[in-house]
Amino acid sequence: MSVETAVALAALLAVGILFYGIYRVMAGDIDVESRLDQYASRRPRGGREGATGEAGPSAIANSLEKRVQGSDWATGLQAQLSKANIKMTVGEFLIFQVVAVFVGVVVGAIAGGVILALVFAVVGFFVPKFYVKRAMSKRQQMFQNQLGDTITMMANSLRSGYSLLQSMELVSREAPNPTADEFQRVVREVGLGFSAEQALANLVTRIQSEDLDLMVTAINVQSEVGGNLAQILETIGMTIRERVRIKGEVKVLTAQGTMSGYVISFLPVGIALAIYMINRPYIEGVLSGKWLVIPICAGLMIVSGYFTMMKMIEIEV
Incomplete structure (x- = not known):
């Protein structure tokens, strides 16, 4: 057995022990509770069986949730999961x-030894976060694209005699997701x-859209000083639809630069991994x-080049 293989197996064993340790620590609370139930008569037998039967992934998740609850990063992560509409706890x-x-x-x-195992471990750590951010961004973009038609629907319902709450109920029934x-x-x-x-303010917090904030601000101002809310919303809807159209045109014009940035940044990394698998020494x-x-300087240049190119094609509308 070579040194690289031995180190890779040791790293694999260490990760396995870490995962098992997390399981034992999180399941420890349930084990203690089940042992105490043997001497306590406050709970029926069926409830005790239900408690011991929960020792599994869901029980570990619940125990881990209690341990991290209240921390700033856990609160932020839960907010991101909510914005991405991912039905998952922290x-x-x-x-x-x-x-x-x-x-x-x-x-x-299995594929290439220690270095590749470390690289894939880092990738595995960041892939879930990337997925959450991607889902959150995609959901917000879909909401933004539908916002103009949504405001028009609300304006028409207000003209027909609906109240503001009734118009929002209509949107919740007739509009597409999200x-x-x-x-x-x-x-x-x-x-x-x-x-x-407050409910609309929470909506703005979840979506984080300037156009939605404009709509909510108009609704709040109208509720205080009065005015024709339907006409105000119709004007805002026309403005938002035009802005969405312009953003779409800008995205098309900058698509080539965006793809070039991705290719130039990730192609050297892919070639390096391929060479490592073919000619490891x-x-x-x-x-x-x-x-x-040399690779350190190359990595810094790749990162700086990527952000420079992304900044060049970033156009505010």
């Missing part, structure tokens, strides 16, 4: 992230005792000794 997401790292280590160790889901949540919050102003020589400065 504990479940962390378990999924650990599994992704474990799978990355296994695949990397607009329907978000307005259903607004209507539900109003039904639970929130004011319409060559890459190991570059990554050791005085030659290590």
